[in-house]
Amino acid sequence: MTLRQVGTSDLMVAPLALGGNVFDWTADEATSFAILDAFVDAGGTMIDTADVYSAWVPGHKGGESEALIGRWLKRDPAKRDKVVIATKVGMMAGLSPATVVAACEGSLARLGVDGIDLYYQHQDDAATPLGDSLGAFDGLVKAGKVRATGLSNFTAERVEEALAICHQHSLAAPVALQPWYNMVERDKFEGALADVALGQGLSVFPYYSLANGFLTGKYRSKEDLGKSPRGLRNIDYLDGKGPLVLAALDAIAAETGASLATIALAWTKAQPEITAPIASATSVEQFKDLAAALTLDLSPHHIEALDRASE
16 A cells, blocks of 8 residues: 655655544444554554534534544554544634634644644635635644644635745645545536646545445435434435446446445545545444555546446
8 A cells, every 4th residue: 555645745644534523423432442443553544533523413512533532542652653633623713813723722632742744724714814824824834733734625716825825925835625525426526626636736635435425335215314313414315326326336346345435435546636535434344344445446447437427
């Protein structure tokens, strides 16, 4: 397995990132620790989380995922040198400089680390000038609290604007982009945003890589939507190209013996703009399908078949 460089930074990552959105939510602490251990044992490197995970859960306020990762690292400090930690700010209180600085300190404390490897602006903040938020991120880099920065949920135009501001004012420029992207929602990234990422040398770490579990084959009818808390999010995939994509995945699974989730992630990591798709698991058994994607390289024939089905 060949590691991939994150933009122009010195960060190197495996071609699959582990999503931390489920930690201390649909995966309890013991299960989350076991998944994290299995991820590192499989050669995984990047753990992706955010300060907002999981504020949407009754009784939670955000930071639960980061705190759990921090407890995992405290249990086995040697793991810190084996992982690249990515986290984000901006979903809860915007991106004013004061908010960014305070949020970074909070994330560092919860994670129990001296520096964040990759720190994202989680979403664009129309109330804060880009120059202000980028300046705050630059300050964190200069202070040694952040190694590299990224943008998530930004339009192509705003990504270009951010990079231009960084160039003009000699600020630490983003090296990574985190968009919504998977086989049944290719238009959320492909086109202008992908062109900017490729043209500017940004590493891309797409989320919803398994389309809320639809690409695992778990949801094939309306009756299946009650199988998990996220099931109803899949209702729109049941029509249109969704069944065609599942049929193509089924055919490749029959040929290769790989699971649908493994194949879907392998297709995503094979796209020229993609550094590593992000995917989460709520059990070690489920994680095995993700781990298999680290080393599965689809044939050109299989990639072409999935391209056609997902057009």
